[in-house]
Amino acid sequence: MDHPYEIPLTRRQLLIRGWMGFSALCMLPGPFGMGLRRALAEEDCGGGTVAPSHLPFLVFDMAGGAALPGNFLVGGKGGPEDFLKSYDLLGWNPLAPGALNKDFGLPMSAQYSTLLKGILATASAGARANLRMGSFCHFAQDDVSSNKLNAGTLGVHAGIRGLYISNGLGLVRSNSGGNSDAVLADIALRPTFVTSITDVMGTTNFGGPGLSKISPEQLKTLANGAVNLSQVQKLDYLNLPKGDTLAALSKCAYEKSVEFVNGVSGLDPRPEVNAQAAYGINIQTSASDPNAVAAALAMNTIKGFSGPSVWTLGDCDYHTQSQVKGDMRDGQMGEQIGRAVELAFRLKKPLFFQLLTDGGCEANRGTRNWGGDSGAKCMTVIGYFRPDSPPTYYKNRMQIGFYTQGQGAERTTLIGSDPSKVASAVFANYLAVSGKLKDFSTLLPNIFANKDELDSILIFEPKA
Amino acid sequence: MKKYIMMVLPLTLIIPSYLPGRTTRGLALKNFREILTSYEAITGVSATDAEIQAIYRSVKERLPLHGKVEELSSPMVLASTELSGIFCSRVLEREVAQGPGERVFFRYVDFKKGSTQFSSGDLERVIDDIAIGFWQRPVTEAEKEALLASFTGAIGSHKSSPGALRNAFQVICTLFATSLEFFVK
Numbered sequence: 301m302d303h304p305y306e307i308p309l310t311r312r313q314l315l316i317r318g319w320m321g322f323s324a325l326c327m328l329p330g331p332f333g334m335g336l337r338r339a340l341a342e343e344d345c346g347g348g349t350v351a352p353s354h355l356p357f358l359v360f361d362m363a364g365g366a367a368l369p370g371n372f373l374v375g376g377k378g379g380p381e382d383f384l385k386s387y388d389l390l391g392w393n394p395l396a397p398g399a400l401n402k403d404f405g406l407p408m409s410a411q412y413s414t415l416l417k418g419i420l421a422t423a424s425a426g427a428r429a430n431l432r433m434g435s436f437c438h439f440a441q442d443d444v445s446s447n448k449l450n451a452g453t454l455g456v457h458a459g460i461r462g463l464y465i466s467n468g469l470g471l472v473r474s475n476s477g478g479n480s481d482a483v484l485a486d487i488a489l490r491p492t493f494v495t496s497i498t499d500v501m502g503t504t505n506f507g508g509p510g511l512s513k514i515s516p517e518q519l520k521t522l523a524n525g526a527v528n529l530s531q532v533q534k535l536d537y538l539n540l541p542k543g544d545t546l547a548a549l550s551k552c553a554y555e556k557s558v559e560f561v562n563g564v565s566g567l568d569p570r571p572e573v574n575a576q577a578a579y580g581i582n583i584q585t586s587a588s589d590p591n592a593v594a595a596a597l598a599m600n601t602i603k604g605f606s607g608p609s610v611w612t613l614g615d616c617d618y619h620t621q622s623q624v625k626g627d628m629r630d631g632q633m634g635e636q637i638g639r640a641v642e643l644a645f646r647l648k649k650p651l652f653f654q655l656l657t658d659g660g661c662e663a664n665r666g667t668r669n670w671g672g673d674s675g676a677k678c679m680t681v682i683g684y685f686r687p688d689s690p691p692t693y694y695k696n697r698m699q700i701g702f703y704t705q706g707q708g709a710e711r712t713t714l715i716g717s718d719p720s721k722v723a724s725a726v727f728a729n730y731l732a733v734s735g736k737l738k739d740f741s742t743l744l745p746n747i748f749a750n751k752d753e754l755d756s757i758l759i760f761e762p763k764a
Numbered sequence: 765m766k767k768y769i770m771m772v773l774p775l776t777l778i779i780p781s782y783l784p785g786r787t788t789r790g791l792a793l794k795n796f797r798e799i800l801t802s803y804e805a806i807t808g809v810s811a812t813d814a815e816i817q818a819i820y821r822s823v824k825e826r827l828p829l830h831g832k833v834e835e836l837s838s839p840m841v842l843a844s845t846e847l848s849g850i851f852c853s854r855v856l857e858r859e860v861a862q863g864p865g866e867r868v869f870f871r872y873v874d875f876k877k878g879s880t881q882f883s884s885g886d887l888e889r890v891i892d893d894i895a896i897g898f899w900q901r902p903v904t905e906a907e908k909e910a911l912l913a914s915f916t917g918a919i920g921s922h923k924s925s926p927g928a929l930r931n932a933f934q935v936i937c938t939l940f941a942t943s944l945e946f947f948v949k
Contacts, residue, residue, distance in 0.1 A: 502843070502846075507846065508850065509846075521918045522914070526841070529943050560838075
C-alpha cells in the first residue's frame with residue numbers, strides 16, 4: 301500500500317497517507333446506499349452463459365408532456381368507465397357511441413387515438429390478444445427531466461441484469477436512460493447510452509483496431525491480466541472514501557470484459573428474423589436507423605441480453621394549437637409499443653412495459669387541438685404481455701388514482717402527487733407479476749406504509 | 765519550548781483537514797476528456813490522429829461523463845481498452861523506429877530480438893518506465909507479479925519471436941492504460 305519512493309502530491313496520495321479527513325459516506329443509509337450495497341453484496345454482474353429468466357422490462361418515454369389521457373380513458377374513483385361529466389379538455393368524448401376500444405383492457409379512444417392505431421398497425425392479432433394495460437392517474441411537472449417517473453433502473457437495482465449488457469440500454473445520457481428521471485440517483489444503475497447498433501455492439505467489443513494484430517490468446521491474457529491487476533490495486537483504495545464502492549464495481553467491470561474476448565453474437569437485430577419481421581428491418585438497414593436502434597433495445601431486453609431498456613421519443617411537447625403533431629408523435633409511440641409486443645410474441649417471451657411522459661397537454665375546449673401544457677393531465681400506463689394467455693386484472697382494477705370533474709388527476713391519492721411513488725408502484729406491479737412482490741419492501745423500504753397500501757396500487761394479478 | 769512545539773505540531777497536521785474548504789468527497793475517476801488528454805500526454809501520441817479521433821468518437825459515450833466512481837463499468841473498461849489500444853499501438857510503432865536513447869517506455873528493449881533478451885531486472889526496468897508514465901510511480905511487488913505474469917502469458921511459447929515481444933508489450937501498455945491506478949484520481 302505504501303509507496304516509499306513518492307512524495308504525496310495528489311489528493312488521493314494525501315488521503316492514503318491520512319493527511320486529510322475522511323467522510324462517512326459509506327455509513328449513510330438511504331435507498332441509494334442500501335440498493336448499491338445490496339447489489340454489491342450479491343456481486344451481481346449479470347453474465348453467465350444462459351440468458352436470465354426474469355421478465356423483460358421496457359420503458360417508453362414520451363419527452364415533453366404528451367396527451368396520454370387523449371389516448372387512454374381516465375375516469376373517476378370507480379375506474380376508467382366511471383365517466384367524468386366532460387372530457388372537453390382531454391381531446392375526445394368517450395361517451396360517444398363506439399368511442400371505446402377495449403382490446404387491451406384499459407379503454408382507448410377508438411376514433412382518435414393514433415397511439416392505438418400504431419399498436420394495431422404493428423402488432424399482430426396474436427400479439428394483441430395477450431396484451432393488457434392499466435394506468436396511474438397523477439400529476440407531474442411539464443417539460444422537465446426531473447420527474448422521477450422512470451422505473452427501469454429499479455429493475456437493475458433489484459438484480460434484473462442482462463447476460464451481456466448488465467444494465468439496460470437508453471437513448472438519453474441520463475440516470476434513467478430516458479428523459480424523465482430515475483427514482484434512484486445512482487450512476488451505477490444507469491443504462492448504457494447508445495445512439496446506434498454500433499454502440500450496442502461496442503458495449504461487448506473487446507479489443508478494437510489498435511489491438512487487431514494481437515492474437516486471441518493474447519487478448520485473453522490482456523483481459524485476465526486486467527482482472528488480476530485490478531484485484532491487486534483495489535486493495536489500495538478500500539480504506540478511502542468510496543473505496544469500497546470502487547472495489548466492488550471493479551469486480552464486475554473487469555471480470556465481465558473477459559467474457560467478451562471471443563466476441564458476442566446476437567446483439568444485432570438486423571439479421572434476426574423475428575426482429576426483421578417486427579421492425580421492418582434487414583441486414584442492409586443502417587446501423588443508425590432509428591427503427592433498427594429501437595429493435596436493438598427491444599430485442600436485447602426481451603432476450604435477456606440487456607437489463608431494462610428505455611426508448612425515448614422526443615418532441616412530444618406538441619401543444620401547437622392543432623392535433624397534427626400530437627397525432628404523429630402518438631402514432632410513432634404506438635408503433636414502437638406494438639413492435640416490441642410483436643417481437644415478444646414472435647420470440648414467445650413475456651414483456652412488461654411502462655409508458656410515461658413529463659406532464660401532459662390540455663386541449664382547446666371541445667377540440668383535439670392541443671393548446672397548452674398541463675401537468676395535472678398526466679398519467680402513466682403499464683402494459684403486460686404474456687405469450688400463453690392474456691394477463692388478468694387484480695380485483696378488476698385497471699386504474700390507480702383518478703381524475704376529478706375538473707379533468708385533472710386527483711393529487712391527494714397515494715400516487716397522485718409524487719412521480720417517484722408512481723414509479724415505485726409500477727415497479728411493484730412488475731414484481732407482482734414476476735412472483736416477487738414480497739421483495740418490494742426490502743428493495744424499496746418506506747415507500748408504502750403497509751401491505752394494504754401496497755395492495756392498493758396493484759393492477760395485474762400477482763403471480764403465485 | 766521543544767516540548768510545546770512537539771505537542772502543537774501534530775495539531776497543525778490534523779486540524780487543517782477539518783477546516784472549511786477542505787473537501788472529503790472521496791475517490792473519483794478521470795472523465796472522458798481527461799482520459800483522452802492523459803493518454804495523449806503520457807504516450808506523446810497526438811489525439812488529433814484521424815484513427816484515434818474516430819475511435820474516441822465511437823467510445824466516448826461509454827467513458828465516464830462526470831468522473832464519479834459509480835461510473836466504473838464493463839462498457840467503460842471495454843471503451844478504454846479500445847482507445848488505449850490504439851494509443852499503445854502508436855507508441856510501439858514510434859519507439860520501434862527510434863533508437864533506445866530517443867524512447868520513453870522501451871529504452872531497454874531490442875525489438876529485433878525476442879523476450880529471451882531480458883534478464884528479470886531488465887524487464888522490470890521497462891515496466892517501471894511505463895509505470896512512471898501512466899501511474900507517476902514505480903510498480904509495487906504485487907503489481908509487478910501480476911504484470912510479469914501477463915507478459916509471460918502473452919509471450920507464450922514464442923520466446924524468440926520479436927513479433928510476440930511487440931504484442932506482449934502492447935498487452936502490457938494497455939494493461940497500464942486500463943488499470944484502476946490510471947483511472948482513479
